[in-house]
Amino acid sequence: MPENPLPAYAKQPVGKSRIPAIFWLLLMMSLSLVIGTVLLSNDMKHLRTIDRYFGFGLFSYEIKPPPPKALPRPAPPASVRLPLHATEPATAQTASTFLRTWRISGAAMCAALRNAGIQTSEWAAASFNANTFECFFEHSGKREKDQLPSSIFVIVRGDAAGTINNMRVKIVNPKTDQNGQLDPSILRIFEVMLRQPQWLDFHEALDAIKNLRDIKEDGFGASITFSREVLNPDRYNFTLSLDATSGPQKRTRNYFSDRIWLPSPEPTVETDPTQPAPASAQ
Structure with a gap:
């Protein structure tokens, strides 16, 4: 004789609840909007970063040369002391003793x-x-x-x-x-x-x-x-x-030819303005 079935009010085992597909769809749409907002914000900075990283080729990029390296600081100019006669014009008296x-x-x-x-x-x-x-x-x-x-x-x-x-x-x-x-x-x-x-x-x-x-x-x-x-x-x-x-x-x-050197100034006769002009030699 079969066992008596459980009464109708007896508790049944609890089954797993199912999430409706519409929820997943809404979730995916929300995540897409968030991700899209993040990627497209700030002039698509993040999207460009991902594109460069994975090499998708979505954007064309201008290759900028690396900034020039700073030139080394030049050494201070050497100090050379010239003798006075190297910068003063030659005098006729000095030159005549040599040439x-x-x-x-x-x-x-x-x-x-x-x-x-x-x-x-x-x-x-x-x-x-x-x-x-x-x-x-x-x-x-x-x-x-x-x-x-x-x-x-x-x-x-x-x-x-x-x-x-x-x-x-x-x-x-x-x-x-x-x-x-x-x-x-x-x-x-x-x-x-x-x-x-x-x-x-x-x-x-x-x-x-x-x-x-x-x-x-x-x-x-x-x-x-x-x-x-x-x-x-x-x-x-x-x-x-x-x-x-x-x-x-x-x-x-x-x-010391004048063809390769500047001509020396001609010496002049020194005169005393307080003295009268000399008379002709006669």
Whole structure:
């Protein structure tokens, strides 16, 4: 005989509850909205990050070069102390002791003589040769008794470029004082000629000329001669010339040529404004 079934009010075992599909659908939609909001926010920054990470290729990216590396700090400039003579312009007095050359043009030399009262002609081409330029001064005095007339002849000769070749003076029966020294008006000619080239090593020439003594000095291509004529004791000849003949002299002159160096300023005659202008040598 079968067992009696349980009464209708007897408790039945509890089964698992089922979640409706609509819930899952709503949940998925909510999550999608949240995720989409996160990915699309901030100009799709997160979406771009995921795209670059997984390589989906959803966006095109501009490749920016890496920022330049900072350059190393340069070392401070080295301090160099130059001697004073390296920045100062060379003076004619200093240069003349090293390089024997005319440091004044022929035209400037003639002007210096005129400023000293020796009225030379203008620097111009010589009548006998158009390539030779010169200026000169000539004066003759009156004859007294049996003596030769006193006379002075000065000439500065060079080329068309103004370079001096030589300077010459001839004096006949010159005026002297009670001590037998040359008259200052004539001595002034030699003072200008010796001072203007700035050749400081010829320091004894002027004193010899003042006392009418013969003298000859040579140095580094320059030559100064003042002598009395043998047959005519009252005639004196002066020559100042530059003739570079040795190898070292030629090489030095070529090295310091004006073609590769700036020309040195011409020295000027120093005058005292408080003193009156000198009279012409006559």
